[in-house]
Each structure stands twice: as structure tokens, then as C-alpha cells.
Amino acid sequence: MAVVGKIRKMQVHTEAQSGGSHLAHYQLPVGDEKIDMNALIGRNIEVEHTGDINCVHCDAKTKKSFNQGYCYRCLITLAQCDSCIIKPELCHYSEGTCREPEWGEQNCLSDHFVYLSNTGALKIGITRHVTDGVSSRWIDQGATQALPILRVSERLVSGLVEHAAKAHIADKTNWRTMLKGQPDDLDIQGRAEQVLNAIAPEIEAICAKHGIQAVQPVESDPISINYPVTQYPEKVKSINLDKTPSFSGQLQGIKGQYLLLDGDRVINMRKYAGYRLQVSHD
Structure with a gap:
């Protein structure tokens, strides 16, 4: 089975377990589809970047992604990409210099x-x-x-x-x-x-x-939060889609926004939001 489309960060929710802990569940949005990633643990997956990248906000085609999925224009104009998102103590709203005051009112003044x-x-x-x-x-x-x-x-x-x-x-x-x-x-x-x-x-x-x-x-x-992992890497080897546009292997776990694959390989899927990928599994 293969699904092709622009991806976003994995969507997450938890399921209550005995003893009061929670198990993390992941879905990977690919185009209009959502892949149940927990169901693929232990199975072989293949991911290929088609070469296209679109901004997660305005959908413009871009050669390079910034700040986990934005084009350069959105990077320098959107309030959600401003430096105060990383350093909230520097919030601009009260100074009247927020890039998007209405967005700030909805997201920051709560x-x-x-x-x-x-x-x-x-x-x-x-x-x-x-x-x-x-x-x-x-x-x-x-x-x-x-x-x-x-x-x-x-x-x-x-x-x-x-x-x-x-x-x-x-x-x-x-x-x-x-x-x-x-x-x-x-x-x-x-x-x-x-x-x-x-x-x-x-x-x-x-x-x-x-x-x-x-x-x-x-x-x-x-x-307490548990993650769907059957084996953790001993030495982390990060996959970079810009250098290695395709990879395959057994999915051994998911933690954070990372897929854990055999051979101690990991990939941060959130980093590649906006990339058009073909994702297949056995």
C-alpha cells in the first residue's frame, strides 16, 4: 500500500492504560490520508521524497523549508514564526509590534x-x-x-x-x-x-x-506516558531527507516526533512538514 502527498507533523493522542499511565498513539497526515503509525510497528516501511516542498501555511512551492515547514516569506511575516515563539518572555503584543495582533490575541492572550x-x-x-x-x-x-x-x-x-x-x-x-x-x-x-x-x-x-x-x-x-517502541537505538543515526531522499526498513518504534528504524536510524518527521512524500508499507 502506498500513499502520496504533503505531510504534516504526526498527530498524537493517548489511550489510558492500567496503573494510570497513557500510551501514545500516532497518525501521520499524508495528503488527505492519515496513516495509523502504531499499526506499522514491526513492519517494513518505505519513504521517498518526490522533490516537492510546499509551505504548510500558504502552500507556496519552495526550494527550502524553514522552521519546520514554512516558506521564507511566511517565516519573516507570520507571528507564529517570530522569535517570541521560542522566547515567549519577549512577546511583542504589549509593545504594539506583534506581526499579527489578531493572531496574538487568539493564541497568546489566553x-x-x-x-x-x-x-x-x-x-x-x-x-x-x-x-x-x-x-x-x-x-x-x-x-x-x-x-x-x-x-x-x-x-x-x-x-x-x-x-x-x-x-x-x-x-x-x-x-x-x-x-x-x-x-x-x-x-x-x-x-x-x-x-x-x-x-x-x-x-x-x-x-x-x-x-x-x-x-x-x-x-x-x-x-506517565509510554511509547510504541520495541527496540531503542544504541547509537542514533539521523536520516536527512535532503541528502537521502528515500529510505526503507523495519519500523521499531515511535517517540516524540521520531520514527525509529532498524540499524539505529531515526528521522524527525516534524522537520519535514510540507515535503511531498510517498509512504508505503508491507
Whole structure:
């Protein structure tokens, strides 16, 4: 069976398991089709890039993809591609310099969550949505544990809190470490208490400026996330579609937005959003 079309990042949801953990499920959008990737674990797949790349926003044909799927024009004009997406503490909206104020109102001026997660090491992050106790962002990052610790009034505030916490905890995932196996469980709740105590003066200052309810504690239990992996790579070998436009092999697992293949090979499918691919399996 072969499906051809422009791909997007894998869509994710979770299924509750016994013991309170959640199993990640993946679908890969290819054109108008969605491939159930969990069903392909243990089977041989073949992927070929046809040579075409289209912007995930405006659909314009582009020779090079930027920021995981955008053409250059969209990269420099869209608010969702601005530097404040990576550094939310630099949000432009209040300064009147947001590229798209209406987009900012819909996506930035709403509640966000600050969380801790275990992606091979403990990290802090922010997310807009936590549905049924789980954020798709945690799955995209390959987190095996996660815990929302604060609910904040807007994206700018979430960035200020995250920036304060970075002096005490990492804010980035080491993707190679994340892909090499199932990490040991951490005392994520205990570490959350330590981090919150350490940044209490900064949170007080943020609330003094942005309102007493700008930062609110969240009462939640840590969640555990499992991934459909039969074998982890011992030495990660990344596939680059721009250099190797086709590959095939046995799909041994999925974690984060990565496919894990035999021969210790991995590929970040999100990186190639907008690429027109032919995806087939036995």
C-alpha cells in the first residue's frame, strides 16, 4: 500500500492504560490520508521524497523549508514564526509590534500552563492545552513523565516564569538522549516544589506587575506516558531527507516526533512538514 502527498507533523493522542499511565498513539497526515503509525510497528516501511516542498501555511512551492515547514516569506511575516515563539518572555503584543495582533490575541492572550517533564532529564516548559490531563506537547517532546505546576494568564507571563526557572532547571530536551531508551522515573513532584520555592520571589514580582491572578498553582498528579517502541537505538543515526531522499526498513518504534528504524536510524518527521512524500508499507 502506498500513499502520496504533503505531510504534516504526526498527530498524537493517548489511550489510558492500567496503573494510570497513557500510551501514545500516532497518525501521520499524508495528503488527505492519515496513516495509523502504531499499526506499522514491526513492519517494513518505505519513504521517498518526490522533490516537492510546499509551505504548510500558504502552500507556496519552495526550494527550502524553514522552521519546520514554512516558506521564507511566511517565516519573516507570520507571528507564529517570530522569535517570541521560542522566547515567549519577549512577546511583542504589549509593545504594539506583534506581526499579527489578531493572531496574538487568539493564541497568546489566553491561559498557559508551566510544566515539568522527564525527557531523559528533567526540564521545564510551557503549553497552551492540557486535554484530559495530557498535553500533545509532552508527547512531541518524548516525555515519559509530566506535571503541570502553574497556570498563568498569558504567554508572556509563562515565558517570564520559565525564564526565571531556567536558572535552576533546563528548558531544552536532548533529543539523542530522549531516543536512546526509557529513562528512570524521577521524583517530579518533589523537584516541582524545589523549583517553585526557588523562584518564589520572581513569581511575586511577576504578579505585582501583571496582576495577583497572573500566576496560579495547579493541583495535579504526575502522569506517565509510554511509547510504541520495541527496540531503542544504541547509537542514533539521523536520516536527512535532503541528502537521502528515500529510505526503507523495519519500523521499531515511535517517540516524540521520531520514527525509529532498524540499524539505529531515526528521522524527525516534524522537520519535514510540507515535503511531498510517498509512504508505503508491507
